[in-house]
Amino acid sequence: MDATVTTDTGESVWGGGKEPLGASYGKMMIWFFIVSDALTFSGFLVSYGFARFKFMDLWPIADEVFTHVPFFHGNYPMYFVAFMTFILIMSSVTMVLAVDAGHKMKQSKVVFYMLLTIIGGLIFIGSQAWEWATFIKGDFGALETKGGRLLQFVDAETGQRAALADFALDLKEDRVRHESNAGLWYEREKAPTSYSLNEVLEGFKANPNILIRTEVLNGEGEKTLLDRGESLDKIKEATQVVEGANLIHNEYGTPMFADFFFFITGFHGFHVFTGIMINIIIFFNAILGTYEKRGHYEMVEKVGLYWHFVDLVWVFVFTFFYLV
């Protein structure tokens, strides 16, 4: 309560120059911004929760979506995103060290730690770009039904996921691209998939080892695997081939998953990008001695608050996208 009681000072508090709550104007304002920005991110994350609760029994399993690590082949869920989390926490630590050095008026240390923070941020945002590229490119490919449900394929012998390339036939179909001068009605075409629907269907019929996996989660929390008879029946519902993910189609499951992935990690990545830009400005100001002349390094502290906030948000994104 010591912060808000002003009546006992015996002097006028109306003349300005007082810092309520013991924080300067700039620091109060960055906290205002962080609180409102936290509410924006909460809106995103809670609506992600809404979509997920709505599609509770067919939401994609994150461990099966994010399985790649740069320079390594194979199935490694979690490791890469754990690395990204660690990088961001590390850059938060160097930021606190910069703030601490600022309080002690050690210019060269502030500059050094700011540089490390910027490098950490760049590594993080580069990793994020790689994660996006891998997600967009896709992994195995799938079929989409008229109702927008996904049919994925499994090799019956190994129990592993089967890629379209593993069984689809090359029927040497010469696909004629629809052009505007060829008809009265013209609709812009999507980029063609590497196999046509017909090639996948024929390949599926010719290959008795391939089974269909639907989106529906069973009691064990795994995707439902159909037997061969059910699979042959189910594949009749397919209307198109899906490879990779975008805002409308998503080979990993419901398109909502991809939409929220792009919007939430994209919004967070944009914050990281902005943070790096601001950190670079502060870095050069520190080199030029701006804060030495000013007599204090409070600007480093304020920018630090923003940078930690970005880290704080990632902790939640990490939990709700990759763990839960």
Added chain:
Amino acid sequence: MSHDQNLAIFRGRLKFSSNVSKIWGVLILLSIVTTVEVVLGIIKPRALTHSFFLGMKVLNWIFIILTLVKAYYIAWDFMHLRDEKSALRRTIVWTPVFLISYLIFILLFEADYVFNTIHDGFVAWDF
């Protein structure tokens, strides 16, 4: 950080000699918590994925609680809320906590209702 720095965490059970050593201590704590999360996420112990509390897997509750623990230490030590006046700290923390709790409550209940409507109603979704 206009005041003296509070160098103790865990309600005073662990005291650090300087602000820098406290920062490294908190880093170690956050790394341990993250490692526990990742290990649990990879193994997914059956005992935790098949037991439920308030309709949610116990494993997911553990993840959410560990996340809040991490958020606490980031806000208290990295954003040095520990050293701010309690009135500022309460303003910053309780306003979003109240608003977000309300948002979570209202949206997740609604989503559960929508799920039941799709699941038990006469709406075809798998075709």
